[in-house]
Amino acid sequence: MAVKITTRAENYSQWYIDIILQAKLADYSPVKGSMVIRPRGFAIWEKMKSVLDSMFKETGHSNAYFPLLIPESFIKKEAEHIKGFAPELAVVTHGGGEKLEEPLVIRPTSETIIWAMYKKWIQSYRDLPLLINQWANIVRWEKRTRLFLRTTEFLWQEGHTAHASKAEAQEETLRMLFVYQNFAESFMAMPVLTGEKTESEKFAGAVKTYSIEAMMQDRRALQAGTSHNLGQNFAKAFDVTYQTQNGERDHVWATSWGVSTRLVGALIMAHSDDRGLIIPPKLAPIKAVIIPIFNNQNKSRVLSYAKVLFERIKTSYSTEIDDDEQNKPGWKFAEWELQGVPVRIEIGPRDMENDQVVLARRDTGKKITIPAKDLEETLGNLLEEIQNNLYHRALLLRKKNTYQIKEYAEFKEIFDGPGGFIESAWCGNPECEAKIKEETKATIRVLPLGRDELKNHNCIYCGSTADKIAVFSKAY
RNA sequence: CGGGCUGUAGCGCAGUGGCUAGCGCGCUCGGUUCGGGACCGAGAGGCCGGGAGUUCAAGUCUCCCCAGCCCGACCA
Numbered sequence: 373m374a375v376k377i378t379t380r381a382e383n384y385s386q387w388y389i390d391i392i393l394q395a396k397l398a399d400y401s402p403v404k405g406s407m408v409i410r411p412r413g414f415a416i417w418e419k420m421k422s423v424l425d426s427m428f429k430e431t432g433h434s435n436a437y438f439p440l441l442i443p444e445s446f447i448k449k450e451a452e453h454i455k456g457f458a459p460e461l462a463v464v465t466h467g468g469g470e471k472l473e474e475p476l477v478i479r480p481t482s483e484t485i486i487w488a489m490y491k492k493w494i495q496s497y498r499d500l501p502l503l504i505n506q507w508a509n510i511v512r513w514e515k516r517t518r519l520f521l522r523t524t525e526f527l528w529q530e531g532h533t534a535h536a537s538k539a540e541a542q543e544e545t546l547r548m549l550f551v552y553q554n555f556a557e558s559f560m561a562m563p564v565l566t567g568e569k570t571e572s573e574k575f576a577g578a579v580k581t582y583s584i585e586a587m588m589q590d591r592r593a594l595q596a597g598t599s600h601n602l603g604q605n606f607a608k609a610f611d612v613t614y615q616t617q618n619g620e621r622d623h624v625w626a627t628s629w630g631v632s633t634r635l636v637g638a639l640i641m642a643h644s645d646d647r648g649l650i651i652p653p654k655l656a657p658i659k660a661v662i663i664p665i666f667n668n669q670n671k672s673r674v675l676s677y678a679k680v681l682f683e684r685i686k687t688s689y690s691t692e693i694d695d696d697e698q699n700k701p702g703w704k705f706a707e708w709e710l711q712g713v714p715v716r717i718e719i720g721p722r723d724m725e726n727d728q729v730v731l732a733r734r735d736t737g738k739k740i741t742i743p744a745k746d747l748e749e750t751l752g753n754l755l756e757e758i759q760n761n762l763y764h765r766a767l768l769l770r771k772k773n774t775y776q777i778k779e780y781a782e783f784k785e786i787f788d789g790p791g792g793f794i795e796s797a798w799c800g801n802p803e804c805e806a807k808i809k810e811e812t813k814a815t816i817r818v819l820p821l822g823r824d825e826l827k828n829h830n831c832i833y834c835g836s837t838a839d840k841i842a843v844f845s846k847a848y
Numbered sequence: 849c850g851g852g853c854u855g856u857a858g859c860g861c862a863g864u865g866g867c868u869a870g871c872g873c874g875c876u877c878g879g880u881u882c883g884g885g886a887c888c889g890a891g892a893g894g895c896c897g898g899g900a901g902u903u904c905a906a907g908u909c910u911c912c913c914c915a916g917c918c919c920g921a922c923c924a
Contacts (some may be wrong), residue, residue: 514923702883
């Protein structure tokens with residue numbers, strides 16, 4: 373037994389790390405807190421990237437690239453922004469062997485450099501809206517890191533838009549939030565809550581921050597994407613104004629939104645099991661793998677039969693064939709399960725004789741035997757079924773572990789015990805939020821969207837009148 | 849950034865201050881196997897995380913540094 377994955381029950385954190393290392397998604401780099409994304413991990417990110425990128429294009433955004441290095445003074449222009457990011461900045465003080473006159477910051481996010489440029493590009497309402505996205509790496513000096521979930525350097529996408537009105541910026545903020553929701557649910561098969569962040573969890577420099585939040589298998593929350601309404605904060609800091617239709621000047625209204633390689637971590641923790649990775653078919657770089665089963669007598673016949681089937685499906689279903697002769701089938705089964713390939717196609721002498729193939733699905737492990745002529749159709753349906761099943765499985769987990777709680781004693785009990793999501797009324801006072809965090813380690817993940825204003829409710833903590841529902845959870 | 853644990857072959861680990869540092873898996877070669885992680889035989893592979901010290905003698909003792917993991921404060 374070469375490969376051993378710690379079970380989730382034994383140690384959830386170790387399980388997560390084992391999967392990443394064993395499935396060769398990533399590896400630790402020599403620099404503390406940073407990681408190498410290996411081909412198998414990067415392939416998943418590339419898939420995510422291409423789906424998201426086309427969603428951004430469909431909503432009217434164009435890609436551009438802004439530089440990695442930002443003058444330190446830029447970061448300092450927006451008061452809240454610098455306050456939020458100062459502790460996490462990596463600063464370049466030397467270049468070309470000489471001390472720099474002004475230190476350069478490695479971008480922790482690009483608002484400042486982008487708004488410095490937007491000032492040059494925006495003069496009139498005719499220049500608006502300006503809808504730009506960039507795919508980039510960023511650096512935030514993190515004290516405590518975890519593969520994919522929090523590393524010093526990571527890859528992400530950041531959209532930065534400028535608008536002529538407050539309402540339009542708000543509309544854009546929510547539009548992109550829903551793009552993220554759609555991506556998470558339809559492609560990652562990962563149900564998410566959408567909602568607004570509280571003041572304390574808001575992005576430094578935003579007027580409002582919204583996020584999508586998913587429940588991982590250990591019942592903790594993971595923030596999987598954020599969308600910010602920046603109001604006029606950056607426009608004012610960088611003095612970006614435009615001339616309105618009736619000749620007046622106004623500061624422009626802004627949004628920014630992003631998702632990162634953290635999504636790969638989310639994907640792992642949402643679906644995978646004690647045998648290894650499980651990738652939802654829509655994001656799986658390899659959707660099916662053919663394992664020919666042969667011995668010395670029938671090797672050439674089985675292989676050629678398997679290869680005919682392989683040729684039939686390889687382009688429409690991005691299939692691989694594992695015709696290695698060293699490892700036995702059982703070894704291959706385990707190996708490809710570890711890699712998370714959604715469907716395994718077993719083809720042996722028995723199947724060859726009966727014109728059939730065996731399909732094994734990664735999510736449930738169940739095997740079915742089907743006529744070879746039905747392969748394309750059945751495989752297509754099966755992939756769809758797996759995608760749906762993963763989503764519903766994750767949704768069920770969240771439902772089972774979401775509670776509506778009115779009594780603080782009960783609230784505490786849940787976070788002392790199994791954990792999960794708790795929906796409770798909250799008065800809006802940051803002090804109650806802080807106390808709850810102190811006492812239970814749970815934070816407000818979101819104030820969910822689409823909930824009616826509450827009547828006759830009392831704050832879970834202080835008991836005073838509350839008109840908001842908040843979702844509490846321990847979070848990554 | 850604090851507290852704990854750990855660094856010995858690619859990976860997982862043994863290794864009373866003493867002579868040539870081992871075991872399992874993996875790797876290479878040859879053969880037999882092949883429907884849920886096969887077996888036999890022969891090999892290759894080590895600055896014992898780095899540095900300084902104590903000692904006749906250090907993988908082993910002391911100090912410093914580095915890295916990783918776990919637990920806390922800060923964060924996508």
